[in-house]
Amino acid sequence: MFIEPNFKGERRGWIEVICGSMFSGKTEELIRRLKRVEIANLKAEIFKPGIDVRYDDVKIVSHDENKIQSTPVDNSQTILLLAQDVDVVGIDEAQFFDDQITVVCEKLALKGIRVIVAGLDMDYQGKPFGQMPNLLAIADYITKLHAICMKCGNIANVSYRKVAGGGQVLLGEKDIYEPRCRECAALGDTI
Numbered sequence: 001m002f003i004e005p006n007f008k009g010e011r012r013g014w015i016e017v018i019c020g021s022m023f024s025g026k027t028e029e030l031i032r033r034l035k036r037v038e039i040a041n042l043k044a045e046i047f048k049p050g051i052d053v054r055y056d057d058v059k060i061v062s063h064d065e066n067k068i069q070s071t072p073v074d075n076s077q078t079i080l081l082l083a084q085d086v087d088v089v090g091i092d093e094a095q096f097f098d099d100q101i102t103v104v105c106e107k108l109a110l111k112g113i114r115v116i117v118a119g120l121d122m123d124y125q126g127k128p129f130g131q132m133p134n135l136l137a138i139a140d141y142i143t144k145l146h147a148i149c150m151k152c153g154n155i156a157n158v159s160y161r162k163v164a165g166g167g168q169v170l171l172g173e174k175d176i177y178e179p180r181c182r183e184c185a186a187l188g189d190t191i
Contacts, residue, residue, distance in 0.1 A: 013109035017094075017135050019121035020145035022159040023179045027061070027092055029145065030118040031068045034090045037114075042087035046070040047079050049096040076101040079108075086113060094119035095130035102134040109140075124161035124177065126185065147179030151187075158185035 016033075018026050037044045050072040061067045070090070073079060076097045083089045089108050094101055094117045105115045121136065121144070123129040136142060149156040156179035 011112040013111060013113040013115065014140040015105050015109050015115045015117065015135070015138060016141040016143070017132075017139040018116070018118040018143045018145065019132060019136065021122070021147050021157050021179050022120065022177050023147040024145035024156075025147075026118040026120075026145055028066060029143065030090055030092055030116060031066050033116050034068055034088070037088045043085065044088040044090060045079075045083045045086045046090040046092070047073050047082070048092045050074045051096060076104040079104050083108060083113065088114045088116065091115070091117045092119070094135060095121075095123075095132050097131060099131055101131045102138060105135065106138060120159060122158065124159050126158055126182075149181040149184050150178040151180055151184040154181040154184075156181050156184075158182060160185045 018029050020026055034044055034046060046068060048070045068090075070092065071082060073082070077100055079089065079091065091097075091101075091105075096119075105117060108115045117135055117139075119132050119135070120129045121132045147156040148154075150160075158180045159177050160180040161177055
């Protein structure tokens with residue numbers, strides 16, 4: 001879907017995507033960038049999917065327990081309605097949003113808004129997760145972060161699920177997932 005740009009001498013927006021496995025620091029990086037936005041006295045709105053209540057119902061919280069206020073939303077179109085008169089929009093856990101999140105990010109960027117999105121690029125099976133591949137395709141800037149493999153200490157890019165069952169989406173933390181490199185994830189629990 002093509003969105004007509006608005007070039008009336010207004011500032012230009014862009015899309016930044018922060019991706020990687022669980023425990024790689026995606027949310028930490030999102031919070032870091034958004035705090036710099038606050039320091040610059042820019043107006044920001046921050047959103048997260050309503051289903052993500054692992055640490056807090058409202059705040060975005062990193063594994064290191066850094067926090068920033070956000071608005072939980074049930075669908076991506078709500079972001080367009082709530083992101084009025086802002087300089088920056090932050091979106092966490094983008095893989096959980098519906099298929100309109102890419103269109104929403106494009107519309108925001110065309111309005112001159114800096115859009116910073118964080119999310120898992122792959123699910124626990126190493127498959128592209130949700131709308132993240134589409135967001136990566138339209139991003140102006142991409143930051144891919146890595147964790148450390150819990151089995152061998154190498155760079156990890158897989159969110160290995162330690163428990164059986166559940167669908168593609170199974171909310172959890174270290175009790176259910178751990179970061180692993182490609183080789184250790186392929187070996188499963190035989191190592």
